[in-house]
Amino acid sequence: MxxxxxxxxxxxxxxxxxxxxxxxxxxxxxxxxxxxxxxxxxxxxxxxxxxxxxxxxxxxxxxxxxxxxxxxxxxxxxxxxxxxxxxxxxxxxxxxxxxxxxxxxxxxxxxxxxxxxxxxxxxxxxxxxxxxxxxxxxxxxxxxxxxSIVSKMQYYLPLFGSFDNFFRALQRSSYLLSSDLDKVIKPNVVFLRECGLDDCDIGKLCVRVPRMLTTNPGRVRAMGAYAERLGMPRGSGMYRIALHAVSFLTEEKITAKVDYLKKTFSWSDAEVVMALSKAPMLLKRSKDILWRRFEFLVSEVGLEPAYIARRPVMLYYSLDNRLKPRCYVLKFLKENGLVDRDLSFSSALSIQEKYFMEKYIRPHNEAAPHLADDYAAACKGEVPASFRFT
Structure with a gap:
């Protein structure tokens, strides 16, 4: 039985x-x-x-x-x-x-x-x-x-905006439901609001970094101070991204990455500050990835280090899926007189794929009938001979 x-x-x-x-x-x-x-x-x-x-x-x-x-x-x-x-x-x-x-x-x-x-x-x-x-x-x-899970969910829902957003954060950290709401979670939320983040900003930040809510409030305040030292004042549009960038990095690691950018990229102190103020997530990228992207833009595209420091978002983009294919297209168009030689690489790299196609590929279907196919091949990792730099 x-x-x-x-x-x-x-x-x-x-x-x-x-x-x-x-x-x-x-x-x-x-x-x-x-x-x-x-x-x-x-x-x-x-x-x-x-x-x-x-x-x-x-x-x-x-x-x-x-x-x-x-x-x-x-x-x-x-x-x-x-x-x-x-x-x-x-x-x-x-x-x-x-x-x-x-x-x-x-x-x-x-x-x-x-x-x-x-x-x-x-x-x-x-x-x-x-x-x-x-x-x-x-x-x-x-x-x-x-x-107590019910009262915690009742608190989190307005903060994250939806159950789905909360579940995404919970997948990254189960401590959201075990941390003390009054002693840990709420003090951290109060501090983030003091930094100029509204609940929408806090939700976006904590979906990616839920430990910002569950970590000791003293440590979260230290992260806020690190973000300000990067040149992003509280309340600025980039502060949330800067806070994400420095989250759970020690001061020693931040200092080491800043020194690396100065020595390897030949950036001055002012250029490092400018670059990080525009692209703070450089602190999260690996040194090897940053170097390979930087080296390509300098040695093959011909950009100056100072130019990249003023437009550091270029270093966010995938080398194989965006930087190389688009730069090959732009180089080809310039060499064949199909676009202005003063064309901004930075602008062309930043636009969405469909707009890149509309602006730099389709208008040249007659003059360069193989351009679309060559670009598609380059995006797959194949470099057509017509795209190679001389």
């Missing part, structure tokens, strides 16, 4: 992976599933947790061995069966449920009626639908079985 009951739960979990219905309330399938496995359990030789984790939850033997150490107190499958039925009712597949259990074995011990159902009801009250709740379970794990 015990094995039969466990197989019923496993079958129901597998069935949920193929079901397309999402209209029923989360608690309705739960009650149906629980009633299906409600028959009393006769005396048995005991409850084998490890076997249950493998046979019913779908864990590997290695995962089950590790997880079972936290579940040694379980004497029957009653509570785990209820939790698995609950997860199935939310729409989690057997694979999804197995991932949750492997990550957080104690999830199987959560009180369905006392904890999980109230959490679901609270999240539905915030406007989160069942597919979103299922996704949150897979991202939150242990935090989902804490009723």
């Amino acid at each position: 015990l094995r039969l009951r466990e197989r019923i739960v496993f079958h129901l979990l597998s069935f949920s992976s193929t079901s397309t219905s999402t209209s029923a309330p989360a608690t309705l399938p739960l009650r149906r599933l629980l009633s299906a496995v409600a028959a009393p359990i006769p005396p048995s030789r005991g409850f084998a947790v490890e076997d249950y984790l493998v046979d019913t939850c779908g864990l590997t033997r290695a995962q089950a061995l590790k997880a079972s150490t936290k579940l040694s107190h379980l004497k029957s499958p009653d509570k785990p069966n209820a939790v698995l039925a609950f997860l199935s009712g939310l729409g989690l597949t057997g694979v999804d449920a197995a991932a949750v259990v492997a990550k957080d074995p104690l999830f199987l011990c959560a009180g369905v009626e006392t904890t999980l159902v109230p959490v679901v009801n609270g999240l539905e009250g915030l406007g989160l639908l069942r597919p979103g709740i299922a996704r949150l379970v897979s991202l939150a794990y242990i935090n989902f079985r804490c009723r």
